[in-house]
Amino acid sequence: MLxxxxxxxxQDIELVITAVRQWCTKNDCEIDSNEGRRALTLAIxxxxxxxxxxxxxxxxxxxxxxxxxxDAETSGAG
Incomplete structure (x- = not known):
């Protein structure tokens, strides 16, 4: 990945990092988390x-x- x-x-590196930071902020996770790494890989x-x-x-x-x-549907189904 790296x-x-x-x-x-x-310029593409900056674009990727900015988009992933925005996504992580929106989804309340760190870039170093599994979700953050997945977002980074996809953004690349x-x-x-x-x-x-x-x-x-x-x-x-x-x-x-x-x-x-x-998650909401799953938790409501039980």
Whole structure:
């Protein structure tokens, strides 16, 4: 993962780090957590293969928040 990040141009590295920090803040997790590392890995892939303009939005769409609707449905089903 880190090697993939360092291979990006500087502006893409900044874009990835910014998007992941935003995502982690929104989802109340640390970049060093499992969720943060998963977001970082996905952000690297997204910036390499999709539009840079929508990186945060794409990241948010593809990663479920830690306590989202699925958790609420699951806890209500029991």
């Amino acid at each position: 090697q993939s990040l360092i291979s990006l141009p500087d 892939d997204l910036v390499q293969y999709s539009s840079r303009d929508t990186l945060f939005q794409d990241l948010t769409k593809r990663l479920c928040p830690r306590s989202g609707p699925i």
